[in-house]
Amino acid sequence: MSSLPSAENAEPNLTPVLDMVFQLITFFMLVINFQAASLDLSLKLPVVGSARPVEKGAEDLLVLNINTAGQVMMYGNPIKPEDFVRKEGNEARIKLQLAGKKVKKGDELPTLVVVRADAGTPFELLNKVLTECQSEGFRKFALRAMNKVDAG
Template identity: 45%
Template sequence: MSGGVISKEKAEPNLTPLLDIVFQLITFFMLVINFASDNYDQRVNLPDAGSARPVEDDARISEDRLVLNVDSEGRLLHGDEAQGIDAAVQTIRHQADLVKLGLKASGVKFDAATGSLPTTIILRADKETSFGAVLGIIKACQAQGFRKFALKAMIRS
């Protein structure tokens, strides 16, 4: 009687593609989280308001928004720099031009007669900012065609 050698080969799954996909998903979510928080500058201390309510309802999530941060001295915070009113007007003009280009690229007609852009300006002004500085930023936005505004505040509990 002859006995044969029985080889026991064990099949193991290749986990390399699975690990690659998991790594790519982690990287994607890290990037998305970073970009979402860039709009909200931590240097701005929002005022307290008893009647404040969240802006992010279902209708506003789908519309185009532009977040402007204003520090306690009335300067527009754009990236790492604080801009005075003249530089802020240039930045707002540039943002309006970008919105117009986006509308043109998407095929949406911009009504130059009314000059109204569909973008909502979310204004985050520090609680120490003077009303005149906030009004100056709002007027600069209106001069470029922005008509919808939302002011941010902390909910007083």
């Protein structure tokens, strides 16, 4: 008779459910990529077979999402590239000055500029952004591309 379930003991054992849920949470926490928030996924990047995988380093990155009109896209809003690059250049210099380095406008900055431009962007507009970056002192560039055609 003691094996019969009584009304007060009808509690399911939640431990395995909780265990599984925590494992799922751990999985999602590990795969979540906060950097992806700065990428504009509406841009159609060019496809280049030999593009190397992105190196994960502690390097300072400046991501430029450039649409076909030559504007920098920031969280879905178009911004004038000149203003944006100038502001980022100033910030990079202030950062270096706070670290005790003397830098003036045009001096080489250690920031890596990641260019994510739409495949249809005319060179004229892209070159404006690149030239602005160069005049601010950015020298290291990474041109982003897809390794293969995205099925989606």
